[in-house]
Amino acid sequence: KQEVTQIPAALSVPEGENLVLNCSFTDSAIYNLQWFRQDPGKGLTSLLLIQSSQREQTSGRLNASLDKSSGRSTLYIAASQPGDSATYLCAVYMNYGGSQGNLIFGKGTKLSVKP
Amino acid sequence: ETGVTQSPTHLIKTRGQQVTLRCSSQSGHNTVSWYQQALGQGPQFIFQYYREEENGRGNFPPRFSGLQFPNYSSELNVNALELDDSALYLCASSRQGRETQYFGPGTRLLVL
Numbered sequence: 001k002q003e004v005t006q007i008p009a010a011l012s013v014p015e016g017e018n019l020v021l022n023c024s025f026t027d028s029a030i031y032n033l034q035w036f037r038q039d040p041g042k043g044l045t046s047l048l049l050i051q052s053s054q055r056e057q058t059s060g061r062l063n064a065s066l067d068k069s070s071g072r073s074t075l076y077i078a079a080s081q082p083g084d085s086a087t088y089l090c091a092v093y094m095n096y097g098g099s100q101g102n103l104i105f106g107k108g109t110k111l112s113v114k115p
Numbered sequence: 116e117t118g119v120t121q122s123p124t125h126l127i128k129t130r131g132q133q134v135t136l137r138c139s140s141q142s143g144h145n146t147v148s149w150y151q152q153a154l155g156q157g158p159q160f161i162f163q164y165y166r167e168e169e170n171g172r173g174n175f176p177p178r179f180s181g182l183q184f185p186n187y188s189s190e191l192n193v194n195a196l197e198l199d200d201s202a203l204y205l206c207a208s209s210r211q212g213r214e215t216q217y218f219g220p221g222t223r224l225l226v227l
Contacts, residue, residue, distance in 0.1 A: 004157070034215065043119075043205055044158070044218040089157055102171055103148070103207075103216065105157030 002027045002094060006106035013080055014114050021075040021109045023090035028068050031093040035064050035075050038087045038108070047088075048075070052095075080113045087111070119208050119219035127225045128196050136191040136222045138206030146170070147189040148216060149181060150205040158205055164189055201226045 003026045013019055023033070032051045036044040048057045048064040050073070056065040063076040073090055087108040094102065120139045128134050140147050146165045150158035160173035164183035178194040187208070193200060203223050207216035 036218075041203070041221075041223065043121075043220040044207075046215050046217065049215050091157070102160045102163070102173065103150075103158070104160070107155070107157045 002030075002092065002104050004090060004092060004104055004106035006088075006090060006109050008109060009107065010110040010112070012112040012114065015080060015082060017080050017113075018076070018078050019080055019111075021077070021088050021111070023073040023075070023106055025071045025073075025092055025104075027094070028071055029095045030068065031095050033064075033066055033073050033090060033092045034103070035062075035073075036089045036091065038089060040087075044089065077111075080111075082113045082115050085111055085113050119206060119217050121204075121206050121219040121222050123222060124220065125223045125225075127227065129227050130196055130198060132196050132226075133192065133194045134196060134224060136193075136204050136206075136224070138189045138191070138208075138219055140187045140189070140206075140208035141217050144208035144210055144217070145187050146209045146211060147183055147187065148207045148209070149189070149191050150207065151175075151200075152203040152205060152221070154202075161191070196226045198226050200224065 005024045034049045035047045050066045061078040066073045087110045089108040091103040091105040122137045148163040149161040152158040162172040163170045167183045180192045183189045203221045205221045207218045209216045
């Protein structure tokens with residue numbers, strides 16, 4: 001059974017710092033991996049999607065990497081801003097299983113960027 | 116392009132009651148997935164609908180049921196509500212199952 005773990009559970013940094021959020025998964029037979037952002041009490045916003053054949057994806061100040069063989073992904077945020085404060089979730093789709101729509105999520109990292 | 120919408124935004128029910136949550140998918144999307152997110156947890160997959168048929172189900176009891184309509188909007192029905200059903204219910208739509216899923220704002224359900 002796939003398990004997705006995110007470390008740390010919470011992170012507080014001063015504005016302007018570069019930071020890394022970690023995601024690990026136990027089964028490497030993934031189809032793709034997505035990073036999401038969730039503001040308090042709100043829905044999820046997709047940030048980056050990495051196909052299993054890719055190593056990284058970039059969007060603005062965000063860069064996500066994927067090492068499928070070691071079961072790890074990182075989300076790098078450059079020059080953090082107070083507006084980046086939110087919970088960041090990673091999720092994987094598996095290659096197998098009857099349901100193609102089954103995103104398996106970690107519990108998230110709650111990020112706070114202090115002005 | 117209209118995003119995913121959900122109604123209602125908040126709901127309070129008592130144990131044993133039944134509830135229906137609604138979701139309108141993003142234009143051009145034929146797949147809708149439902150997730151339950153308890154406080155402090157990641158979302159858990161409930162089920163997915165593709166072209167009006169259930170296309171997979173997570174580890175949820177049969178009292179969680181759903182529908183998808185010809186316009187690809189969807190309903191989640193929960194019977195015999197329990198206290199542990201209190202959560203944020205998220206709907207997501209996509210063009211196909213494993214493509215990027217676009218989430219709605221969620222419905223916050225409180226069961227007393």
